[in-house]
Amino acid sequence: MTTKHAIAILVNDQPGVLQRVSGLFGRRGFNIESITVGQSEEQGLSRMVIVTEGDDQTLEQIEKQLYKLIDVIKVVNLSSKPMVSRELALIKVKAEPAERPEIKSLADTFRAAVVDIGTRNMMIQVVGDTEKVDALLELLKPYGIQELSRTGVTAMTRGNAL
Template sequence: MKHTLSVLVEDESGALSRIAGLFARRGFNIDSLAVGLAEAPGRSRLTMVVDGDDHTLQQMTKQLDKLVNVLQVLDLSTIPAVERELMLLKVSAPPQKRSAIFDLVQVFRAKVVDVADEALTLEVVGDPGKLVALEKLLAPYGILEIARTGKVALERASGVNTEMLKVSPSLGRLPT
C-alpha cells in the first residue's frame, strides 16, 4: 500500500540525507519526495510517498521519530488530507492539432506556459490522479518531456474526507 508521510524537520545540513539513508538501509524505495520550507523559520517539511504494509510503515515511523532533526511524522494516508502535485509537460503540437490540445488544457485547468512552432509546454496542478489522466489523454499527441514535483500534502484542518463527498450519478451521494 502507498503511504504519504509528512515529516517536519529542523532545517539543518544533512537532515534529508539521514532520512533518505534510513529508508535506503532498510531496502525501502521512496516513490516521491518533495522538500520545502515549513511554516516556522528553521523548519522544513518533507512529503514522502513510500510503499509498504501498515506494520512496516509503523516501524519506519518509529525510526524516523528517533532521528535528532525530526520533529513530527504524520501518516497522511489514514487521515483526511489535501494532496497536490505540479507537472510540467512538453507535448508535440503542430498547428493542426493545437486546438484539440487547448481544449484538453481548459478541461484540466492547465496553463500553457511556453509556445514553440511544434510544441507546447503545459503547467498543471492537482491531485496525482488528475495529472495521470491528462498525461494519458495527451500521449497520442506525443509527449516530449515531463517534470513532476512529487506530491505535497497537508492534513485537512476541516477534517472532511473528500473521498466521501464524491457523487454517484445514479445514487446521489455515495453511502458511507
C-alpha cells in the first residue's frame, strides 16, 4: 500500500550534500513531495526532512540507498512513530476592502495571521500540518490566490522518542 512518509536525515553540513540526496531520489525514481533543510542541534550537522510516497518496501530501499551516501549520518522514518509536523505558508489573496473582514475571519478560524495588506490584496501566514494549510487554501480559492509560498514539512518525533 502506497502511503506518505516523512523521513528525517541527519547529514554532514557540506556543499553538495543536498544535491547528492535529491539526486539519489531522482535516479531511483522516487518522488520528493517536499524537502526542508536546516541546522540541527549538533554543530556541523544539518537535518533534512523529506516527504515521499511509497510502500514499505520502497521506504526500506530509500533508507538503504541513503546510508550508502558518505555524508549521511542517520535516517529515521518519522511516520512510523508519533510525530509533530508543521508547514508554513504565505498566501497572497485578492481582497477588496469589502471582502477583508470575511477573509480575516477565515484566517482567524485557522489561527492564521494577516501579515500584510495592500490596496487590493492581503497576505496571510498560516502554520500547521499539511491538511490545515490545504484546507485554508481551499477556502481562500474563491477570492483569488495571487501568490503562494510553502515551506514544505518539517517534523520531529514526539516526547522521548528519538
